[in-house]
Amino acid sequence: MQRARYFAVLLICIGLLCACAKRVPQPRHQPNASAKTSNSITIKGSDTMVLLGQWWAENYQQAHPQLIVQVNGGGSGTGIAALLNGTTDITQSSRPLRDSERSEFRAKYNHELIELKVALDGLGIYVHESNPLNELTLAQVREIYAGRITDWQNVGGSPGKILLYSRENNSGTYEFFKEHVLEKEDFTPRTQTLSGNAAVINAVSQDISGIGYGGVAFAKGVKTLAIKRDSQSPAIPPLFEYVTSGAYPISRFLYWYLPNEPTGEVKKLVDWVLSQAGQNALKEIGFFPIGQTEHVATSN
């Protein structure tokens, strides 16, 4: 009696295991499989772009319900690693790939990977809503983040210590900021690093003396400063027309990387994303469509 019951339980367990394991593994996401017949597309990479990718996926899937688009975050680095070992169809990256990463790909697959600019992101400088300051020059932002200016009154604000917030040190946003705003200098160690854009905004929105940076797409509950390229030039707020025209000085492209020339479902998705419809979808979540304009910060 007892034993029979145990056997039954055991059998059920084994059955469950088999049910899980017996499914034939689909040969999915093989980077060299040229004709992709699978009806799922994997997108991985930048955390800044998860929302973007997911938003595109949601919109695209409404028209193509048979297709599964899986969007993962984890960071640009994760996405690029996934591209290298073939676990993703598309990698989203908020920074252009490094030469080392490109050559690693070349060494493994004997051809170049495909780079697509899919969206434009304006990086805003956030301060607390009650901060009287309205504008900063790029040089001032740099001095603040390098730790040389530590008081708001030195940049025209009301007296008070400046508290710095930044993104986690391996996000694409962090790297871009370091390259183009800090001009490759190190952040002062007193910078608090938070793991996402939202955390930065949340921190600044609750901190009267805080300053942060991140996509203007996300700036809610904080004040976004207008930025002057240098002390003579006009202060430009990160508004739609200024970011798309390239007048706003801190903007960057967001990228999709593909292991091969897209074919099949992937190509359809890529074409849709670059089409008017896909680019228009960007506005609803605060990113900007890629125009024809050259952008100063991203091009140098």
Next chain:
Amino acid sequence: MKATAQARAPRRYTGDLVLATATGVAVIAILGLLLLLLFEITRGGIGQISWKFLSTAPSKGGLAGGIWPAIFGTMALVLLMTIAAVPMGVATAIYLHEYAHPDALLTRLVRVAVANLAGVPSIVFGLFGVGFFIETVGTRIDDIFYDGGLLYGKPAIVWAAMTLALLTLPVVIVATEEALKAIPRDHREGSLALGATKWQTIAHVILPQALPGILTGGILAVSRGAGEVAPILFTGAAYYLPFLPAHPTDQFMHLGYHVFVLATQSPDVNAALPNLYATVLVLLVLTFLLNLAAIVLRARIRAKLRH
């Protein structure tokens, strides 16, 4: 004892009073903090809980929609984990309590290992999961069975479950051993005297009696596994998946990871707060129910132990 209390000198009496008050206050403080936590989370989350929230997928980066894939992912994960952890844990406990000589070197080594396994930081388990399961075991499986394709050599629910199984192994072992201790010696001796072999005794006399204890261990392990995030960060949890994991090599969404992502990476923290609170509430209710069940079961075992 009442009599001695009356006979005490006043100074001593003050010491008593101070100590009694201080200890009492400490208990109230701890339980107060627990209640505060529960209250805050319930207050923030209860309004958002609805059937729709529990049964739909998130959209707009978690700002809208529900958490069904995360609930399902968590359940699938702990199910896989239990299948691995419970048999291993029960066997180890049986070895420690029924077979091993308590003072033998090997027994002591196993005990030291179990105690230390319980103390390994969860993030180290995560690193181990990457280094061992994914990059070593998974890659080997792919090389041997799938011609070097990529199926098992990447983050997957099965590797997250295996990592968690090791993490929760000590929980199962401790609970099972406690149950084994509660079984009177006579039962073993009676069975052996009737000519049953050791394994027969264990299978037919000991294990059925230890079942509540094993169940306690399993439940506690599930509760622990459902709440741990650090080990699954790199071994299989995904930010967003439009489908439910159906294959051991799929990635999965997870309640705890969803909380982490919503709290730190959602596009709009304030807009995400209602869903965030509600997700925390669901996770908390899940782990609390499991813990309560385990506590009740264990109380019954302990009562038996006392007799």
Next chain:
Amino acid sequence: MWQQATNRRRKHVLEWLTEKVILVTALISILSILLIFYFVGRKAVPILTNEVIQQTANLAEFFRPNGTTPDGHTTFIWQPISERPKYSFIPLLLGTLKATIVAMLVSVPLALLAALYTTEYAPRQVREYIKPAIELLAGVPSVVLGFFALVVMATWLQKLFQFEMRLNAVVSGCALGLAIIPVVYTVAEDALSAVPRALREASFALGASRAQTLLRVILPAALPGIFAGIVLGFGRAVGETMIVVMASGNAAITSWNPADSIRTMSATVAAELAEVVYGSAHYHTLFAIGALLFIITFVINSIGDWVIGRLNTRLQGAKR
């Protein structure tokens, strides 16, 4: 007749087999510890052997001053993404230590007093409820505590102490304290209730008050167990990850000020591993941090378990 014999032999084989299977399964625990050490350690080894990696990340770099503050003092910097990556462990160790000390300051007094109350003062029925309630606290997932600290506690504590930085060592330490209260409490409570009745009764019989008995007799007798509880709690606090990732501010500041943000070892691994370039110096450094964390907690836990083990043998000896 022969059938009985084969039956018996089959039984014998089965018996032998199950015993071996169980033995092998039991060895999994030992094996896991060794494997964890091996596989985490293996990825840290290039720090010691690979010359290219050693140019940026090596043992000396981990522990010596590697930068200067804006006002010109030498200091320790964790700055892995830089023109010249800086991998000093000092700010991370300091951050871990600060959070852990705050956690101990919060949790140890509360947990010990609560344990004393449970064993000494609580009426029987009340005691039956206190223990499970505190065990429930142990069941709160750390990501929930992290969330609570990030969203709720940080605001309260900032109002209370006027912190400059909202997320800091105190906030994450308090949340860590909540996480380890059950650990300290459970072990201490076990130790206190294991003190033989005879000691207590003898003390009362000599005319000592309850407080005197507690402080002079019971506490000293249970001291090793209490110590073990504290040590185990310490080990847990050092390794705890999600709370500090979410609520510590994650700034690698080299200072002793508890109101500064901190970046702990565990949080550094959790935050950076996902995006690090595979096989880079940074990647191996993160595994080195993991290995260091493993070694630290292993030593701490071994001390704790050793004390508990000794306590158990001593108490059993006393009973015999």
